[in-house]
Amino acid sequence: xxxxxxxxxxxxxxxxxxxxxxxxxxxxxxxxxxxxxxxxxxxxxxxxxxxxxxxxxxxxxxxxxxxxxxxxxxxxxxxxxxxxxxxxxxxxxxxxxxxxxxxxxxxxxxxxxxxxxxxxxxxxxxxxxxxxxxxxxxxxxxxxxxxxxxxxxxxxxxxxxxxxxxxxxxxxxxxxxxxxxxxxxxxxxxxxxxxxxxxxxxxxxxxxxxxxxxxxxxxxxxxxxxxxxxxxxxxxxxxxxxxxxxxxxxxxxxxxxxxxxxxxxxxxxxxxxxxxxxxxxxxxxxxxxxxxxxxxxxxx
Ligand SMILES: [Zn+2]
Ligand SMILES: [Zn+2]
Numbered sequence: 001x002x003x004x005x006x007x008x009x010x011x012x013x014x015x016x017x018x019x020x021x022x023x024x025x026x027x028x029x030x031x032x033x034x035x036x037x038x039x040x041x042x043x044x045x046x047x048x049x050x051x052x053x054x055x056x057x058x059x060x061x062x063x064x065x066x067x068x069x070x071x072x073x074x075x076x077x078x079x080x081x082x083x084x085x086x087x088x089x090x091x092x093x094x095x096x097x098x099x100x101x102x103x104x105x106x107x108x109x110x111x112x113x114x115x116x117x118x119x120x121x122x123x124x125x126x127x128x129x130x131x132x133x134x135x136x137x138x139x140x141x142x143x144x145x146x147x148x149x150x151x152x153x154x155x156x157x158x159x160x161x162x163x164x165x166x167x168x169x170x171x172x173x174x175x176x177x178x179x180x181x182x183x184x185x186x187x188x189x190x191x192x193x194x195x196x197x198x199x200x201x202x203x204x205x206x207x208x209x210x211x212x213x214x215x216x217x218x219x220x221x222x223x224x225x226x227x228x229x230x231x232x233x234x235x236x237x238x239x240x241x242x243x244x245x246x247x248x249x250x251x252x253x254x255x256x257x258x259x260x261x262x263x264x265x266x267x268x269x270x271x272x273x274x275x276x277x278x279x280x281x282x283x284x285x286x287x288x289x290x291x292x293x294x295x296x297x298x299x300x
Contacts, residue, residue: 028213
């Protein structure tokens with residue numbers, strides 16, 4: 001972690017205009033992955049993991065790889081590092097016990113029935129890793145390059161998020177779409193045709209890779225996630241994004257990147273070059289009751 005990224009202040013304090021939103025504020029940590037050469041001792045996206053030399057590397061055992069790529073791939077596929085986060089860099093993480101490091105890997109193939117890459121999540125205590133695996137196995141094939149992140153350092157930044165518009169009650173949605181409410185509060189809502197888009201695009205959910213916060217719905221309506229072990233509602237852990245900005249959300253571009261964003265929205269907006277199901281996001285959820293309960297994920 002050697003850089004700083006600063007999200008500009010939101011153009012309006014939405015919880016002042018709509019006090020019902022105040023209790024729904026959630027902290028999130030934007031990761032801002034940027035090109036670099038992280039070491040196993042750094043938080044990273046697509047970087048080398050602090051992986052114990054004496055611990056087996058995770059492989060995806062699913063049999064459907066053969067159907068997708070039967071000529072050049074048979075058998076289990078070595079999983080690929082997606083993100084490694086030290087709690088010292090992302091205090092928002094809530095690790096179990098003595099753990100202070102989160103590692104997430106995925107299989108670089110989309111799997112049926114929902115065509116997403118299976119993920120594996122590991123918590124560990126960095127101090128317990130004395131011998132680091134020097135040459136982790138690499139997959140013999142991948143679905144496409146967007147499932148092998150380019151190595152990036154991260155610049156964690158804590159922000160506040162509010163629920164995606166689709167997560168709100170109908171009554172509140174209607175208020176957000178009522179121009180007179182914004183005017184009464186003295187807020188310049190420049191989304192002439194649909195005032196709620198000001199909330200959606202600029203005031204609620206940050207784009208890009210992040211820990212915590214609120215999920216970025218839009219591909220589907222919100223779908224609540226419940227723990228398979230205990231039934232409680234699960235909470236967002238990590239958003240893996242296929243880009244950090246596009247034309248709809250330029251207001252979230254950090255000050256430090258605004259010269260880059262002026263160049264466009266292609267590669268510069270997506271340093272890890274990750275493409276989840278060709279342009280969507282992968283959202284990982286965990287059980288708030290126990291880290292031993294299985295995580296889940298979905299494409300958005
Ligand atoms: Zn697989
Ligand atoms: Zn649970």
